[in-house]
Amino acid sequence: MKEIDGGGVEVRDTILGRGLFACRPFGPEQVIGEVLGELIDDPDYGSDYCMDLHGDAKLEPEAPFRFLNHSCEPNCELVLWKSRKRGRRRYPRMWLQSLRAILPGEELTIDYAWPAEVAIPCRCQSPQCRGWIVHLDEVQNLIAVAVEA
Ligand SMILES: [Zn+2]
Structure with a gap:
């Protein structure tokens, strides 16, 4: 896990809707940013964008990471790292990390x-x-x- 460095990404229109793009180079296995959003502790919750945390908890992500698109050959992955406390429970935090070197202008994708x-x-x-x-x-x-x- 290398140094955290916020920024460096932007949301752009694509032919399939909006997507997330690198606006600077990233090295392999570099943290691109934390996926922030609303923490939802409901096993029945679902939406077009929500992401699974451990157990029943989900994250409804905010921009820009809300607009991460899928690829069968992704250049990024989501990792759970560190945690935050809400009420009596601790929940993992979610980060986007590169799988390989990424050039400016490349779309960032996950599987x-x-x-x-x-x-x-x-x-x-x-x-x-x-x-x-x-x-x-x-x-x-x-x-x-x-x-x-
Ligand atoms: Zn595919």
Whole structure:
């Protein structure tokens, strides 16, 4: 875990809606910033953007990290690191970290790794594209779901 350095990203329009882009170079395994947002402790909560923390807790992220798009060949990942206390419980904090060196102007992406039952077609255009936004381990289940449908 290298030094934390806020900023360095911007939200831009893409053909698939908004996305998050680097506006300076990042090295491999560098923390890009903390994903801030509303902490929601409800196992039934769901939204287009919410991210899982440990257990039942979720984070409804604010801009700019709200606009992170999926890629089957991502250049970033979300990591849980440190924690904050709310009430009597401690909750992990979430950070965006680079997986490899990133150049200014590159879109920052993560692997959403969704379960097969909520997968939607993927248009990430990576040579590694699975065709669906789905966890690599769930591709087999996805085929089963498609056959049943
Ligand atoms: Zn893809």
